[in-house]
Amino acid sequence: MHNTTTNPVATAAAPSDSTRSDHLAGERTAETLALLKNAISPQRRVVHAGDEVYQAGASFRNLYVLNSGLFKIVNLAADGREQVVSLKFRGDWLGFDGIAQGRYSCAAVAMDTGEVWAIPYDALLNACTAHPALLTTLHSAMSREIARDRDSLMSVCTLPADARVADFLCQWAASQAQRGMRTDQIILRMTRAEIGNYLGMTLETVSRSLAKLARGNIIAFAEKGRRDVHIPDVNALAAFVQRGLAPPALMLQ
Amino acid sequence: MHNTTTNPVATAAAPSDSTRSDHLAGERTAETLALLKNAISPQRRVVHAGDEVYQAGASFRNLYVLNSGLFKIVNLAADGREQVVSLKFRGDWLGFDGIAQGRYSCAAVAMDTGEVWAIPYDALLNACTAHPALLTTLHSAMSREIARDRDSLMSVCTLPADARVADFLCQWAASQAQRGMRTDQIILRMTRAEIGNYLGMTLETVSRSLAKLARGNIIAFAEKGRRDVHIPDVNALAAFVQRGLAPPALMLQ
DNA sequence: CGTTCGATTGAGGAAGATCAATTAATGTGG
DNA sequence: CCACATTAATTGATCTTCCTCAATCGAACG
Numbered sequence A, B: 001m002h003n004t005t006t007n008p009v010a011t012a013a014a015p016s017d018s019t020r021s022d023h024l025a026g027e028r029t030a031e032t033l034a035l036l037k038n039a040i041s042p043q044r045r046v047v048h049a050g051d052e053v054y055q056a057g058a059s060f061r062n063l064y065v066l067n068s069g070l071f072k073i074v075n076l077a078a079d080g081r082e083q084v085v086s087l088k089f090r091g092d093w094l095g096f097d098g099i100a101q102g103r104y105s106c107a108a109v110a111m112d113t114g115e116v117w118a119i120p121y122d123a124l125l126n127a128c129t130a131h132p133a134l135l136t137t138l139h140s141a142m143s144r145e146i147a148r149d150r151d152s153l154m155s156v157c158t159l160p161a162d163a164r165v166a167d168f169l170c171q172w173a174a175s176q177a178q179r180g181m182r183t184d185q186i187i188l189r190m191t192r193a194e195i196g197n198y199l200g201m202t203l204e205t206v207s208r209s210l211a212k213l214a215r216g217n218i219i220a221f222a223e224k225g226r227r228d229v230h231i232p233d234v235n236a237l238a239a240f241v242q243r244g245l246a247p248p249a250l251m252l253q
Numbered sequence C: 001c002g003t004t005c006g007a008t009t010g011a012g013g014a015a016g017a018t019c020a021a022t023t024a025a026t027g028t029g030g
Numbered sequence D: 001c002c003a004c005a006t007t008a009a010t011t012g013a014t015c016t017t018c019c020t021c022a023a024t025c026g027a028a029c030g
Helices: A018-039 A121-130 A132-158 A161-178 A192-199 A203-215 A234-243 B018-039 B121-130 B132-158 B161-178 B192-199 B203-215 B234-243
Strands: A043-047 A052-054 A062-068 A071-076 A082-088 A106-110 A114-120 A185-187 A228-230 B043-047 B052-054 B062-068 B071-076 B082-088 B106-110 B114-120 B185-187 B228-230
Touching: A018 A062, A018 A114, A018 A132, A052 A062, A062 A121, A071 B132, A082 A132, A082 A192, A082 B132, A114 A121, A121 A132, A132 A161, A132 B071, A132 B082, A132 B132, A161 A185, A161 A192, A161 A203, A161 A234, A192 A203, A192 B132, B018 B062, B018 B114, B018 B132, B052 B062, B062 B121, B082 B132, B082 B192, B114 B121, B121 B132, B132 B161, B161 B185, B161 B192, B161 B203, B161 B234, B192 B203
Parallel strands: none
Antiparallel strands: A043 A114, A052 A106, A062 A114, A071 A082, A071 A106, A185 A228, B043 B114, B052 B106, B062 B114, B071 B082, B071 B106, B185 B228
């Protein structure tokens, strides 16, 4: 039952019609990038791990589209609390939170080498009149972000720690699937502390949860480096998320 | 130090420039409603507690703007988990989550008698070409929702239960202040279970946290009905949120 | 090759969940 | 308007999960 192939495309359609929607989503990303490149030649910027494309409180001017790499979005409270609220992958937009207040409420921090395209907001609005598809794309991206943030909240509120970590990996795998990348391997470019912050638990709990998943052969670590995770069967991972809910079941502790 | 006046306007600007922004925000709501009424005569619909303006999974056609009343937005997972992810007040928009997928991912449930305006999405897009201000308004509303959802996530992830309940009341009071309503009284039109669901804790914990706040005279209950909460001093409530963070301090247990 | 940072693992404690019983509020039919 | 039924809220007594503290181990880097 374990799927150990390295098929780069989504290997398993879990509950619903994810295969088809994955394809559509994959095309969506490419189309978005092409459309933007066409309508407003965006300014490209190469970033490296640790770079901040914008800081919390900086005045808003640009949206950004992530062409490659990985970003974390960090919310900053007045009292200094920091919270990773979102992770961004290729094709995702950054900076929507700045529109309303005229300044970003979060920081966007690169977690890897990558490239972002800066999209001046006013230029975008102008371009939208000429290319109506652009407006649809923009709204879809904002809508998706809203839906996604709500899923995060639900995960934090309803899942126990183990299941939450499993769900986190699931979501990451799904993000990769949507982009036509392999779902059987995830390279976590973040520390246990960052993961824990994002999921609302301590780094020790993250470590223990990952260890438990590995013990149950639901995930496996690469020989070297505890940051690249192999997922032999995404469905098994999704099933584990469910298991954490109803019956305590007979799971190897 | 306690502020027991019934001044209907925001009584105290807590950390930042909230007085000015509250005024701006209050005008914003009125302007939005006027603008919409003007540009697209929206269909009005009266709702009563329990009514669902749209269900999770229903096909998306309309956005809605809340003219009066109170709504909860309930996210529904495939496995049946339900999660209150947001509360909506006068002037708030509902249904953004439906744009991307063509169907709503959440349900919008009235918690009180009220009125919503249905805004057909395509009609809105058309109207936006004629009234550019409408587009700005729309984007601001979506942006604000994104920022707000992130604040919720941060609250759940970083605050202990007591402080989370206090923060919840603070946010509610701030919402009322933005709309020019009194901040010294909140009528919770939801059960402890609903609050607990929203905040990621059990109803018993909500009850105990409220009791603790009342014992410390940070809030008070009306003679009858444990659902209307008096807040003598919003700053004291905000201070309590902070206190839950650094030092255990000397607070009456 | 030592230093540093990240990850793992264990032991103990505390916050909050669960279970259970009691006490309000609210609503209903007589 | 009252007795009763029903749902919501409170409060207490455990119990579990997860956090905290601490030690060890591993990997990366100068």
